[in-house]
Amino acid sequence: MEACVALLRREFPSIDVEVFDYVKGVLEGSSEEFQGWEDVFEAVGGFLQEGCEEARHPDDIQDVCQQLFDQLNVSGERVGQSSCTLLNTPIQLSDLARGLDVRRESGTTIMEVKKEPTMVNVKRLEKAEARLRVKQERRAERDCDTTPNFIISDQATASQAINKRESKLDASGKNKTYDVRLENFDLAFGERVLLCGADLLLVAGRRYGLVGRNGLGKTTLLKMISSGGLRIPSHMTVLHVEQEVAGDATLALASVLEADETRERLIALEREINAELSAGRVNGSESSQLALVYAKLEEIEADKAPARASVILAGLGFDPKMQQRPTREFSGGWRMRLALARALFSRPDLLLLDEPTNMLDVRAILWLENYLQTWPSTLLVVSHDRNFLNAVATDIVHLHSRRLDTYRGNFENFDKAKEEKLKSQQREYEAQQQYREHIQVFIDRFRCNANRAAQVQSKLKLLEKLPELKPIDKEQEVVIRLPDGFERLSPPVLQLDTVSFYYDPEKCIFNKINVSLDLESRVCIVGENGTGKTTLLKLLLGDLSPVSGIRHAHRNLKLGYFSQHHVDQLTMHLNAVQVLASHYPGSPEESYRQQLGRYGVSGELALRPVATLSGGQKSRVAFALITMASPNLYVLDEPTNHLDMETIEALGKSLCSFQGGVVLVSHDERLICTVCKELWVCGEGGVQRVNGGFQEYKGLLEEQFRKEGFI
Incomplete structure (x- = not known):
């Protein structure tokens, strides 16, 4: 050796x-x-x-x-290489079986019956057994490393080729890297393969935006990383914001502070030691331990933690009074904001965010963009907001065709690079096809010519060696068709005249507002959460009755309302065709399938249970449902939640070409700027029109941030 x-x-x-x-x-x-x-x-x-x-x-x-x-x-360390002794005299195996001792003395073979058992060298035996155990453990470890690691969670499965060196360093506790390297892994949901042989490298300190069409597996990928289905260094802390904070008596600010487990543990230890000191049970070790606790608290700047948590909560829309309210008093949307605040406060090594802007208003989104631009650790965020990704992401990970491609830069850089890459691949494919055809023409022409046989064989071998390029797999364009063909109505078709409304007489939401809509209206309603955006929509729809004032509506007005909770109200155990048939019975199945096809829900997708669809696919089913009656005025409350970028683009184009009216509540800057001509800002008991549109409103918010010290 x-x-x-x-x-x-x-x-x-x-x-x-x-x-x-x-x-x-x-x-x-x-x-x-x-x-x-x-x-x-x-x-x-x-x-x-x-x-x-x-x-x-x-x-x-x-x-x-x-x-x-x-x-x-x-060295003789392999089987069959041990030293052997040549016998001078034949020995019968039957004698050995009877327990006779055979030895050679003076040229004579002597056989004696063994009287005592053969003595075993205990030390050698122990060493041999130890070597055998080590060999078996290493063989088991080798088998474990070469066998795909299958994890099942919520019907999702992942298999990953594990790097042996990193696995060994991780097991020994010597792995200090904060890069995440996932190599050659597969991802499936049920029988559907989402990723095959994919690679993903997340470099420490960079911010990655994960983009791709609805239903391709972005959310599933985040869940498998956070649940351990895909192996990352064990010393890294991972936090996936996907569930709202449980409501209890804990104050909002205290709930955020509790997210820092190290600080909470040190404070609890400090209280315990101080209690011992107050009781008179003092010894030298406890005093020195208390000094270490104080030093550690000073190192992590524990005294600044409440102020930092308060700044995060304020940025996400929690005023000082709300920060002192118990978590059980908040709605689901506000509890999701609390979960996001806890994640930002705890600063994990890898933060996973899935559509964080869905629960936020425009003001909170702008604050989050500025906050994440200085995020110190690794970030992987799924978002369909182009402006958000342009502001936050340093890299874009594109999920398509069951693989992951990474691009440097924000979304605009990715969009340009992807187009150039597709054009380059298409040119390369077409050039190779022409070259193949040229060679094939030569082969076909001289196949039967004996004088050219060698050249033909050479050309055939050349064809075999050429790499097989596949045609570019272009993603199918999303097209949304909103039905037209209704009669023109004279304005105004919908009007609120000096309307006042409140749930609590001591807190008036609207005080004598006057707004009107017609079939040419393109209005976007914005404002902070809690200022009455959804309430205004329900007053326009007639779902709420004004406390005072009058609502006027044209007798031939047909309203199409998309609620931000509309997706949750779909019957989950039915498929998309059955959902439409349950609301509009009496039509043939083909008409339902045609209606769903207008929104990209076609083929087997229309026959799958709604519960198995992604959030964006459920939204498409909801759009197909509300447009069945051909409304002439759409009232859309956060329609872009869970929609991918391609569908949002298609929705914007469809709304622009729609011949009726549109009232929109949204935080998607690109959709607002594409569709809307008017901007209504809710707040302070009224509705204010902003003449400069969204850009002016955004400028006012940024100026407010500067005054408050957020940016």
């Missing part, structure tokens, strides 16, 4: 210490299993390639493995 060690030292002077010890252990424990140098190369070749700093050609590694195998043969 000394010769093998010397050979490794000579050939790999810069080899990693852990890798060297591991290779040495494999050679010692598994030498009996090696039948050729190929077995040695399979067992340790990969580690020798990765464990040294200088690059080595695979042929050099194979030569070293050949020398190692030869050294093991010479």
Whole structure:
């Protein structure tokens, strides 16, 4: 074995210490299993390639493995290489079976009956058993590393090829990297394969935006990372914001402070030690421990934590009074904001956000954009808001065709790079097709010519060696068609005349407002959460009756209302066709399928239970449902939640070409600027029109942030 060690030292002077010890252990424990140098190369070749700093050609590694195998043969450490003694006299096996002792003395064979059992060398036996245990453990570890790691969670499965070196360093506690490297992994949901042979590298400190069409597996990928289905370094802290905070008596500010477990643990320990000191049970160790606790609290700046938590809550829309309210008094949307605040406060090594802007108003989104631009650790966010990704992301991960492609830069850079890449791939594919056709023409022309047989064979081999390029798999364009063909109505078709409304007489939401709509209206309603945006929509719809004032509506007005909770109200166990049939019975199935097809829900997708659809696909079903009656005025409350960018673009184009009226509550800047001509701001008991549109409103918010010290 000394010769093998010397050979490794000579050939790999810069080899990693852990890798060297591991290779040495494999050679010692598994030498009996090696039948050729190929077995040695399979067992340790990969580690020798990765464990040294200088690059080595695979042929050099194979030569070293050949020398190692030869050294093991010479040293007699393999099966069949142990020393043997030649007998001068034949011995009958039957005599040995009867327990006779056979020995040679003075040329004569003497057989005696054994009177005592053979003594066993206990130390040798223990060493042999220890070597056997080590060999079995290493074999089990090797089998575990080479076997795909299948994890099942919520019907999702993931398999991942684990890097042996990182796995060993992780197990030994010496892995200090904060990069996340997922190599050659598969992801499936039920029988649907979402990713196949994908690779994902998340470099520490960078902010990644994950984009792709609805239903391709973005949310599933985040869940598998956070649940451990995909293996990342065990020392990293991972936080996935997906569930709202449970409501109890804990104050909102205290709930955020509790997210820092280290600070909470140190404060609890400080209280315990101080209680012991107050009771008179004092010793030197406790005093020194208290000093260490104070030093650690000062190191993590525990005294500044309440102020930092308060700033985060204020940025997300919690005023000082709300921060002192119990969490049980908040609605689901506000509890999701609390969950986001807890995540931002705790600062995990890897933060996973799934559509964080869905629960926020425009003001909170602008604050979050500015806050995440200085985020210190790694961020992976799923978002369909182009402006948000442009402001936050340093890299874009594109999920398509069951693989992941990473692009440097924000979304605008990604969009341009993706188009150039597709054009380049298309040109390369077309050029190769022309080259193949040219060669094939030559082959077909001279196939039967004996004088050209050698050239034909050469061309055939050339065709076989050409890499097989596939045509560009372009994503199908999303088209949304809103039905027209209704009669024109004279304005105003809908009007609120000096309307006042409140739930609590002491807190008036609207005080004598006057607004009107016609079939040419393109209005966007904005404002902070709680200022009455949804209430105004319900007053326009007639779902709420004014406390005072009058609502006027044209007798032929047909309203199409998309609620932000409309998706949750779909019957989940039915498929999309059955959902439409339950609301509008009497039509043939083909008409329902045609209606769903207008919103991208076609083929087998229309026959799958609604519960198995992604959030964006459910929204499309909801759009297909509300447009069945051909309304002439759409009232849309946060329609872009869960929609992918392509569907949002298609919705914007469809609303622009729609011949009726549109009232929109949204936080998507691109959709607002594309569709709306008027901007109504709710707040302070009224509705204010902003002449400069969304850009002026955004400027007012940024100016307010500067005054408050947020930016």
